[in-house]
Amino acid sequence: MIHVTCLGAAGTVTGSNYLVEDSRGNKILVDCGLFQGSREMEKRNWMDWDFDPREIEALLLTHAHLDHSGRIPKLVKDGFQGKIMTSPPTVELCQIMLLDSAHIQEMDAEWQSRKNHRQGKKGIAPLYDTEDAQKSIQLLTPVERDRVVTLASGIKFRLRNAGHILGSSLIEVWITDADREVKLVFSGDLGKQDQLIVRDPHEVIDADFLFVESTYGNRLHRSFPESKAEMLEAIQYALSNNEKVIIPAFAMERTQEILYLLAEFSREGLLPDIPVYLDSPLAIKATEIFRKNEQYYDEDAQAILDQGIDPLGMPNLTFTPSTEESIAINEKPGSAIVIAASGMCTAGRIKHHLKHNLWRPGASIIIAGFQAQGTTGRKIVDGEKFVKVFREDVAVKAKVYTIGGFSAHADQAGLLEWVGNFAPSNPRVFLVHGEPTSAQILGQKIEEQFHLETHIPTWKETLTLNLKEPMQKSTIVEAMPADTDQTMLHSLAAIEGELTRLRKSIEGGGTGTTERRLEQLRSVEEALRSLS
Numbered sequence: 001m002i003h004v005t006c007l008g009a010a011g012t013v014t015g016s017n018y019l020v021e022d023s024r025g026n027k028i029l030v031d032c033g034l035f036q037g038s039r040e041m042e043k044r045n046w047m048d049w050d051f052d053p054r055e056i057e058a059l060l061l062t063h064a065h066l067d068h069s070g071r072i073p074k075l076v077k078d079g080f081q082g083k084i085m086t087s088p089p090t091v092e093l094c095q096i097m098l099l100d101s102a103h104i105q106e107m108d109a110e111w112q113s114r115k116n117h118r119q120g121k122k123g124i125a126p127l128y129d130t131e132d133a134q135k136s137i138q139l140l141t142p143v144e145r146d147r148v149v150t151l152a153s154g155i156k157f158r159l160r161n162a163g164h165i166l167g168s169s170l171i172e173v174w175i176t177d178a179d180r181e182v183k184l185v186f187s188g189d190l191g192k193q194d195q196l197i198v199r200d201p202h203e204v205i206d207a208d209f210l211f212v213e214s215t216y217g218n219r220l221h222r223s224f225p226e227s228k229a230e231m232l233e234a235i236q237y238a239l240s241n242n243e244k245v246i247i248p249a250f251a252m253e254r255t256q257e258i259l260y261l262l263a264e265f266s267r268e269g270l271l272p273d274i275p276v277y278l279d280s281p282l283a284i285k286a287t288e289i290f291r292k293n294e295q296y297y298d299e300d301a302q303a304i305l306d307q308g309i310d311p312l313g314m315p316n317l318t319f320t321p322s323t324e325e326s327i328a329i330n331e332k333p334g335s336a337i338v339i340a341a342s343g344m345c346t347a348g349r350i351k352h353h354l355k356h357n358l359w360r361p362g363a364s365i366i367i368a369g370f371q372a373q374g375t376t377g378r379k380i381v382d383g384e385k386f387v388k389v390f391r392e393d394v395a396v397k398a399k400v401y402t403i404g405g406f407s408a409h410a411d412q413a414g415l416l417e418w419v420g421n422f423a424p425s426n427p428r429v430f431l432v433h434g435e436p437t438s439a440q441i442l443g444q445k446i447e448e449q450f451h452l453e454t455h456i457p458t459w460k461e462t463l464t465l466n467l468k469e470p471m472q473k474s475t476i477v478e479a480m481p482a483d484t485d486q487t488m489l490h491s492l493a494a495i496e497g498e499l500t501r502l503r504k505s506i507e508g509g510g511t512g513t514t515e516r517r518l519e520q521l522r523s524v525e526e527a528l529r530s531l532s
């Protein structure tokens with residue numbers, strides 16, 4: 001029998017990690033990501049593995065985002081010696097991401113240790129260090145997409161384009177069990193149709209067991225032209241007040257998408273003549289990797305390249321890798337556009353820009369990415385009047401633009417369309433990588449529209465993949481009452497969160513439109529229905 005244990009991104013969006021075991025005891029992993037968000041969630045990064053890392057044959061990696069790759073150096077530190085198999089651009093992006101992450105871990109440990117010492121306590125070691133990251137980089141093995149690879153154990157896999165970020169893959173896995181070849185598909189993070197720069201996700205049509213992400217399982221994205229208009233409005237707003245536009249962005253993909261769009265505005269004469277700063281050493285390096293991997297760009301980006309134009313370039317763009325250059329941005333008065341990481345405002349230079357600009361009426365903040373619960377970015381989106389930046393309460397007086405159309409994830413319609421392709425092969429569907437409300441709502445839609453069996457795995461749940469017997473939902477529920485309660489509690493927390501957001505939006509704290517409030521209300525209603 002084949003077993004899959006969901007060791008991350010189960011009932012939440014971070015920490016992606018699946019242990020796949022065949023009947024002969026061969027073990028592989030799919031993804032090995034960091035848990036991110038609340039302190040409670042991040043504690044999971046420090047826990048012991050539920051397997052022996054030395055026994056893992058290979059790690060198949062969907063993409064370079066840290067919530068999928070960020071625990072790799074810990075895995076290597078704890079004895080993993082297999083290959084990390086992933087697409088060539090992911091290898092390049094992971095080289096910079098893992099070293100950057102190790103640096104952050106070292107700084108965090110140093111800060112915590114100093115604090116501990118002042119309290120007469122012992123210092124702490126980092127989760128992993130630069131040396132662990134370097135060892136991990138040695139194990140990265142580029143694998144071309146669309147080619148079936150057979151591991152020594154006989155387990156086969158193939159990477160397919162997931163259309164989420166440069167180099168991102170969804171993974172097909174074939175395992176022979178009791179003389180039959182069983183096919184598993186892991187969606188990884190699935191991009192949306194017509195996303196900038198990357199090509200559309202590969203349409204797979206068959207699987208026995210499908211693990212699909214559900215980040216936006218309960219949402220529809222706003223249309224992209226609308227998002228472009230909002231982006232221009234945000235720039236105009238700050239420009240008319242002679243203030244800055246601050247854009248927190250993930251170093252990979254979101255940053256390049258924003259550059260792509262600003263470059264388009266520039267070519268069309270829509271971008272005002274103000275400086276644009278890319279103020280993140282990591283995002284600068286990532287942008288250079290994008291430029292080296294133009295062969296992975298989609299048709300639109302290729303067409304721009306064919307005219308001899310860099311799709312990510314514009315005349316007023318300045319890269320500011322050094323700290324001095326970064327500090328100088330805030331010392332210079334006047335309007336400017338500043339793109340900085342991290343995307344959820346929890347670390348990096350964006351915190352300095354928020355400290356300098358969040359309290360300034362007239363400035364604009366563009367939130368163009370998913371903000372996990374507990375992060376500073378989420379608090380800003382939720383319309384909180386003050387947020388903590390460097391342990392200081394900073395008033396939110398700048399105008400906050402939450403622009404949904406930029407998502408690098410498929411929305412509910414996109415996910416349903418992609419899952420629908422599988423319907424004739426009648427797979428069992430596991431909903432992962434989503435907060436409970438999203439996963440539940442997407443699950444209901446999949447059952448209604450395609451009559452497929454669905455299940456939302458709980459954290460650490462081991463699934464027995466048995467084709468002969470139907471997925472016995474009730475058995476799972478009876479066997480794990482505590483986890484069911486846990487799911488219920490998660491759902492209640494999610495509903496509570498939605499209601500708080502709605503209340504704040506109605507009170508006028510945020511920038512919510514009536515449409516957005518109705519959308520929030522609908523998702524609360526759907527969540528309540530799913531509980532009863």
Ligand SMILES: [Zn+2]
Nearest residue numbers: 063065164189
């Ligand atoms: Zn991702």
Ligand SMILES: [Zn+2]
Nearest residue numbers: 013065067189
């Ligand atoms: Zn993800």
